Amino acid sequence: MNDDLAALQARIDRTNELLTRMLAEVAKTPSTHAIFVDAGYLYAATGRLAAGTEDRRAFDLDAEGLIEALIDKARQIFADSRLLRVYWYDGARRRIHTAEQQTIAELPDVKVRLGNLNANNQQKGVDSLIRTDLESLARHRAISDAALLGGDEDLVSAVEAAQGYGARVHLWGIEAPEGRNQAEPLLWEVDSQRTLDLEFFKPYVSRRTAPAYEAGATRPTREDVRFVGAQIAAKWLSSRGRDALVELLPGHPYLPGSVDQDLLVEAEGMLQYSLRGQADLRRALRDGFWEHLRTQY
Numbered sequence: 001m002n003d004d005l006a007a008l009q010a011r012i013d014r015t016n017e018l019l020t021r022m023l024a025e026v027a028k029t030p031s032t033h034a035i036f037v038d039a040g041y042l043y044a045a046t047g048r049l050a051a052g053t054e055d056r057r058a059f060d061l062d063a064e065g066l067i068e069a070l071i072d073k074a075r076q077i078f079a080d081s082r083l084l085r086v087y088w089y090d091g092a093r094r095r096i097h098t099a100e101q102q103t104i105a106e107l108p109d110v111k112v113r114l115g116n117l118n119a120n121n122q123q124k125g126v127d128s129l130i131r132t133d134l135e136s137l138a139r140h141r142a143i144s145d146a147a148l149l150g151g152d153e154d155l156v157s158a159v160e161a162a163q164g165y166g167a168r169v170h171l172w173g174i175e176a177p178e179g180r181n182q183a184e185p186l187l188w189e190v191d192s193q194r195t196l197d198l199e200f201f202k203p204y205v206s207r208r209t210a211p212a213y214e215a216g217a218t219r220p221t222r223e224d225v226r227f228v229g230a231q232i233a234a235k236w237l238s239s240r241g242r243d244a245l246v247e248l249l250p251g252h253p254y255l256p257g258s259v260d261q262d263l264l265v266e267a268e269g270m271l272q273y274s275l276r277g278q279a280d281l282r283r284a285l286r287d288g289f290w291e292h293l294r295t296q297y
Contacts (some may be wrong), residue, residue, distance in 0.1 A: 008031065018189055029146040034137060035070055039090035045151070045181045046175035049198055050205035054259065062204040063104050071109070074147050077170070077194075084143055085109045087133055089126045091116060127296035131158035138167035147172055148190070151182035160191045172196060179238035187293055217273050222284040225275075228267050229288025236289075237296060245293060252290060263289055 043061065051059035067086055074083065088111065091295050095114045097105060105112040112142055113133070115125035119133040130150070137143045137160070146162055148155065149172040159169045164248055171190040173182045175197045187193060220228075236259075237245060248259070255263065275281050 033145040034084040035086045051207045065206040127154040135161035138165035139161040153183035224290035225284040229285040230292040233289040233292035
């Protein structure tokens with residue numbers, strides 16, 4: 001009996017010794033954090049706050065400078081932790097990088113993940129990409145903390161997945177001029193919340209100036225403008241494909257605001273003439289755009 005007790009005690013001592021060693025190794029392993037940026041939320045909320053508009057075409061964002069600022073902010077908050085990387089989630093036509101996205105992807109410690117962008121410039125698949133990365137990194141113990149810059153309620157499942165594997169998720173938001181720009185269910189689920197204010201973003205946002213056209217320029221005819229509309233439609237269809245056309249057609253004769261704005265800006269550049277306040281010419285432009293698209297369907 002005494003021998004059995006002695007053997008049991010020896011096994012207990014051995015187990016305690018192994019646990020002590022394991023805890024010591026864990027203590028020596030630095031914590032790791034990652035930053036997850038929903039670029040759609042970032043551009044919309046930052047544009048509204050610092051430039052007075054959510055339209056990306058109306059302002060420039062110094063993404064490199066802002067990413068450095070986000071890394072510095074995380075370094076202050078997670079003082080005893082090292083950065084794994086910054087994950088930047090955005091949308092693109094056919095998931096092909098734009099020039100700006102390519103520049104961001106080439107930055108050190110940054111990984112760009114692309115969802116799709118539909119005809120109405122709405123992101124598709126971004127939330128699922130965030131969930132996949134958050135869950136995978138937490139499951140493999142690659143991160144202990146995640147700073148999530150976003151506001152969509154669909155991110156709740158991503159937060160829950162990461163927390164289920166022991167990671168802590170910290171929600172970063174952007175100051176809203178009025179009301180809230182983050183879903184309440186998301187605010188309820190995260191481990192902590194932090195709001196970044198105008199002073200944080202101001203150095204990285206600048207509003208674009210409208211192009212100037214020569215005063216007294218010859219007014220184009222309706223047929224000239226209609227032809228330009230058809231040219232732009234041909235380019236639009238070539239770059240976006242028939243799936244985007246199928247999404248657009250049910251709205252005829254109206255165009256989504258983002259498509260209409262792109263059409264106007266590109267036409268003014270081709271005509272070197274401002275169409276602002278020229279209702280008849282803008283109708284001719286849209287007519288030419290639609291006529292070409294409808295002949296291709």
